[in-house]
Amino acid sequence: MPLKSTAPAPDAHRAARPSLDVDRIRRDFPILLREIGGKRIVYLDNPATTQKPRTVIDAIIHFYEHYNANVHRGAYKLAEEATAAYEGAREKTRAFLNAASTEEIIFTRGTTESINLAAYAWGRAYVSAGDEILVTEMEHHSNLVPWQILVKEKQAALKYIPIEDDGTIDLQKAVAGISPKTRLVAITHVSNVLGTVNPVCEIAKAAHSAGAVVLVDGAQSAPHMPVDVRALDCDFFALSGHKMCAPTGIGVLYVRKSVLETMPPFHGGGDMIRQVYRDHATWNDLPWKFEAGTPNIADAIGLGAAIDYLTGIGLDAIREHEIELTRYAIQRLSAVPSVTLYGPRDARLRAGVVSFNVGDIHPHDLATIVDSKLNVAIRAGHHCAQPLMNRLNVPATARAGFYLYNTEADVDSLVEGIVQAKEIFKV
């Protein structure tokens, strides 16, 4: 699994320059102008959460200062404006994912809630004893634990697509794991540890021909590359707003309409009903049947602003920028003795996530040192992927993740911090 490095020349990457105007982009993010101890912040914890541009912050402030009201209910101007902005954010999300209809776009709190919605509403109705749910060894706990709970309750089984030593999935093995018993294939689009971009489209084809449905965990893909749920041919697609420049507390579950129409509700309460009688109720139209109670209006509007911001820059350009940074990071890191990198060697097979270990330095110590010396923010731990850590045979890794505002200088700071940590630990 670890990459065995041949330590390329540090400048070999410089022929291909990222095409984003990163200096201008950085000025859009107020937090990136902050200095700590007289030094700039090198923010590389983007897979955990991303920073927010001024336009997103302003959209939320503007909502609260100018048209704060509850949605769908009020017969007055403020409520109409709030409803229009909230439903406008849904339309922006539909276009962002190329869904066929806004009926297929459910706002949630994030990827975790989206997957739980699928597991509770769809899973409880459609998974029975003896059925199988197929996941990969690289799933985030969010795309594992809801299925573990479900299969235990239903006496069904959770099966795993293995991962290869280079951190990829072998498509043939994935397809071989799909059987007539498979009810669902739940797979991450991009690994939050290895960065691997999985062949979800091909897996969806095989799953559908076996009569299974497909859930794609898009937490690490939607922020970083163009996503077209119709081209992917998935039935569910989950994302988190806070990983794509929007606030925390807002996420999305896309559900193909033909699947959504057959699903019972998840939460009961206000707004999801049409009529309530003493002993039963009837349901609202899609997608509101799945949005019980007052929704997170301000942050949905913030998500809409984030989508405007990202699409204004271009997801293709963001993807290319991250490939270049990842290529550069792999080159620089693999040239440092004692660094072990995880995941595919080819930057085009992965997104901008690079996990690594440095000799026997604990990743938490490494993260503390690069922060204290150079304000480099990286993540250390199991990254909510403990089965993957077991597969890699490590308790934890350090992880750097890139976004549109990161630069090669950020990678250089990370490498400099690692060199300093090695000196302290004499590695």
Ligand SMILES: Cc1ncc(COP(=O)(O)O)c(C=O)c1O
């Ligand atoms: C691949 C993946 N799936 C799911 C999640 C869960 O996202 P959230 O905590 O926003 O619900 C994450 C978060 O790191 C992730 O990386």
